[in-house]
Amino acid sequence: DVKVTQSSRYLVKRTGEKVFLECVQDMDHENMFWYRQDPGLGLRLIYFSYDVKMKEKGDIPEGYSVSREKKERFSLILESASTNQTSMYLCASIPWGGAGGPGNEQYFGPGTRLTVT
Amino acid sequence: KQEVTQIPAALSVPEGENLVLNCSFTDSAIYNLQWFRQDPGKGLTSLLLIQSSQREQTSGRLNASLDKSSGRSTLYIAASQPGDSATYLCAVKEATSGTYKYIFGTGTRLKVLA
Numbered sequence: 229d230v231k232v233t234q235s236s237r238y239l240v241k242r243t244g245e246k247v248f249l250e251c252v253q254d255m256d257h258e259n260m261f262w263y264r265q266d267p268g269l270g271l272r273l274i275y276f277s278y279d280v281k282m283k284e285k286g287d288i289p290e291g292y293s294v295s296r297e298k299k300e301r302f303s304l305i306l307e308s309a310s311t312n313q314t315s316m317y318l319c320a321s322i323p324w325g326g327a328g329g330p331g332n333e334q335y336f337g338p339g340t341r342l343t344v345t
Numbered sequence: 346k347q348e349v350t351q352i353p354a355a356l357s358v359p360e361g362e363n364l365v366l367n368c369s370f371t372d373s374a375i376y377n378l379q380w381f382r383q384d385p386g387k388g389l390t391s392l393l394l395i396q397s398s399q400r401e402q403t404s405g406r407l408n409a410s411l412d413k414s415s416g417r418s419t420l421y422i423a424a425s426q427p428g429d430s431a432t433y434l435c436a437v438k439e440a441t442s443g444t445y446k447y448i449f450g451t452g453t454r455l456k457v458l459a
Contacts, residue, residue, distance in 0.1 A: 232388075261447075268451065269451070270434075270449050270450065270451040270452070271434075271436075271449040273446060273447070276446075286446070316386075318388055318389065320389075332394070333379060333391045333394045334379060334389075334391065334436070334447065335391065336381075336388040336389040336390070336391075337388050338387055338388040339386070339387060339388045341386065
């Protein structure tokens with residue numbers, strides 16, 4: 229069965245802290261994504277990775293960085309957390325879907341609700 | 346720029362009713378369209394994926410159709426149940442060279458009343 233896990237369901241951090249959100253998939257998928265979801269704004273893409281050590285910026289990368297040292301793990305890093313980064317963070321993966329390719333189903337993790345105070 | 350719209354934003358129906366959720370997109374150059382369900386505070390669960398060459402997909406009481414030329418997809422839910430209460434989102438994968446991006450709608454929040 230397909231599985232995407234995220235390190236925490238709920239997280240509370242202080243302004244200025246460095247925050248790590250981890251995502252692990254056990255399906256040998258090449259492509260992984262980080263989104264944030266806010267009421268009225270829907271899901272917005274922060275970063276995605278199409279291979280180990282390969283990454284590309286999404287629509288809202290400011291204030292975030294990512295790391296993908298192993299195929300199964302994709303980390304989102306908030307360099308200096310701010311209150312406007314309070315949100316639901318969702319990780320997803322797809323098996324393939326190279327540049328211009330159709331790809332397959334996206335599989336999502338359970339989400340991390342991050343509150344920055 | 347691709348935009349995905351879901352109308353209505355919220356819907357409340359009595360149990361047993363058949364219902365249709367709508368998803369519209371502005372650029373017909375898509376590779377696929379995926380429907381998801383999201384329960385409050387949870388991640389997204391994939392329901393159906395329709396490739397651009399397909400017209401519809403079915404899974405149990407769910408049927409999704411795709412009309413690329415008119416930029417529309419519908420999710421049909423037969424004999425709705427209270428357990429179907431959730432937010433339903435659609436997402437399209439743009440057929441733009443070099444992009445991995447999926448564009449999401451903001452969802453329809455469905456409540457099925459017992």
